Amino acid sequence: MLSLSVSRYWLIHQLDVKNAFLHGDLTDTVYMHQPPGFHDPTKPGYVCYLRKSLYGLKQAPRVWFHRFAQYALRVGFQHSRCDSSLFIYRHGTHVAYLLLYVDDIVLTASSNSLLQKIITSLGKEFAMTDLGPLNYFLGISTTRTTHGMFLSQRKYALDILDRADMSNCKPCNTPVDTKSKLGPAGPLVTNPTLYRSLAGALQYLTFTRPDITYVVQQLCLFMHDPREPHFGALKCVLRYVRGIIDDGLQIFPSSTTKLIAYSDADWGGCPNTRRSTSGYCVLLGDNILSWSSKRQATVSRSSTEAEYRAVANAVAETCWIRNLLHELHSPLSHATLIYCDNVSAVYLSTNPVQHQRTKHIEIDIHFVCDKVATGDIRVLHVPTTSQCADIFTKGLPAPLFTDFKSSLNVHSLTPVPTAEVY
Structure with missing residues (x-):
């Protein structure tokens, strides 16, 4: 969402809902003792029947979210199927995205008038505070600059x-x-x-x-x-x-809408279980969207198998991102490129021959091959020296580590932030 907003030079605001859980309407039958200071001396044995949720109830988060979702759908938002915390509004050429995390909201819109209209509508329905342009959200500091947006957790790292x-x-x-x-x-x-x-x-x-x-x-x-x-x-x-x-993560304004992923695996790297480590990163244009480093669930019998399982993980992630971009009304017109440094894994993606060492990984092979056949995915070879996903699977020498780190847009904030750009 931030990548799309920065690329389109949209305003991004942060909102805070006051006493969010108290807005929820209970559908379950819940009783509580009369609270201290509010006892009825004439009915000491009575209990309270709750109609609204309170902080501390296990139902409170669910009923608050249900209450908010009902309101959002009523005013024209669509609930995302890919991300339950995302709500999308579209009317003609006007588009808005809303992300909800408990009582914190990030809101962006294609025009300032639409943004203010939504904020006003939210304020009439819920008691909330407009905290202005996105600045500090869930421990992450955001800084708008002439080069886009810079995300940093400096304070959290110091803690x-x-x-x-x-x-x-x-x-x-x-x-x-x-x-x-x-x-x-x-x-x-x-x-x-x-x-x-x-x-x-x-x-x-x-x-x-x-x-x-x-x-x-x-x-x-x-x-x-x-x-x-x-x-x-x-x-x-x-x-x-x-x-x-x-250091932090830089998000650039990007006119490129190509989705690219780098996938790698360190075959049998675990000295105890001999399992492999899979790693991938996904970029939309110049901006990194998703990354992962995870030990594989089973032992791979060959480097080709380990690399292919890593490719399957990257393909699954890019499929989810493609669906999410479609919901955000930014569908991709090009196939997603998956770069892998194992030639055999690249060949298997287009020619699923059942070799002796790969016939038991049938599901991953057919999953990737189906996506390649439909034109959504293309698996290509990349030299190991340009495989930036190596940083997610093994320790690297300092020069190579620094080079790959720069490819992920991780660096210090050098440009001077400005408020006149947006």
């Missing part, structure tokens, strides 16, 4: 470093070395709760820092039984974050 008592640590160039991957060996950590807390916090940091996605995924594999080598790797990530504390 993580302070929690780990590493605010003044010595920085390092990369978040993970090129040595073998982490295993289950080593002495137990003295404070496993701190390890889990920091690893979970780093997971949220990957929302604007795809460059640490791989190592955070590796650290989270051992949250149930953290060892000292794992804690040492986690400290290495924190040292890296400290060195590039001002």
Whole structure:
């Protein structure tokens, strides 16, 4: 949504609903004791029958969302099937997108008059505050510049470093070395709760820092039984974050509407289970939309199988994004390009020959081949030196890591922000 809005130079506003859960109408039968200070002395044994939801009820989030969805549909919004938190409005050439997260709303529209009309309508229905242009949402700082929008979690990263008592640590160039991957060996950590807390916090940091996605995924594999080598790797990530504390994700205005994905796998990389690690990133024009680093569920018998399963994951993600763009009234007219550095996996996508080592991965083969046959997907070969998805599957040398990191639009905010552009 941000990529489309920035590319079209739309205004983006942030709204906050006051006491959101109190707007919900209960359909379930719920009773509660008379609250302190509101007892009826003549009926001490009576209880309250709730008609509206209260904070603390397990039904409260659901009934609030149902209440909001009913209003949105009544005023002309359509509920997205791809993302339950997204509402889309279209009337003629006028378009608006609304994202709801509990009581926080991000709203963008094709014209300022439509934006203000929707804000006024929301204010009449719910008690809410217009916080103005999008600035700080769910811990992510947004800055509009002459070059688009810059997303940063600098404050959140500083809080993580302070929690780990590493605010003044010595920085390092990369978040993970090129040595073998982490295993289950080593002495137990003295404070496993701190390890889990920091690893979970780093997971949220990957929302604007795809460059640490791989190592955070590796650290989270051992949250149930953290060892000292794992804690040492986690400290290495924190040292890296400290060195590039001002880095974030840049979203550019892009006239290109091509959807491109890079897919890679590190065959048998896990020293304990011999499972492979899949990684991909999806870009719309110049902007990265989605990325992932995940250990495969089964052991692959060949590098071709591991790469092909990674391609299937990337294809599934791009299919979802294509459907979402269609709902956003921005359908794609070109096939999605999936770049893979394994020639055999590329051949299998168009010629599903049942070889001895691939005949057991029938579902993935037919899934990808069907998408290629319909023209939605094209799987192409890319040299390993240009495979930026490598950053999601293994540790890389510093020069190559920096190059791929730049390809993901992760850097510091260098241009001076301006308010006159939008």
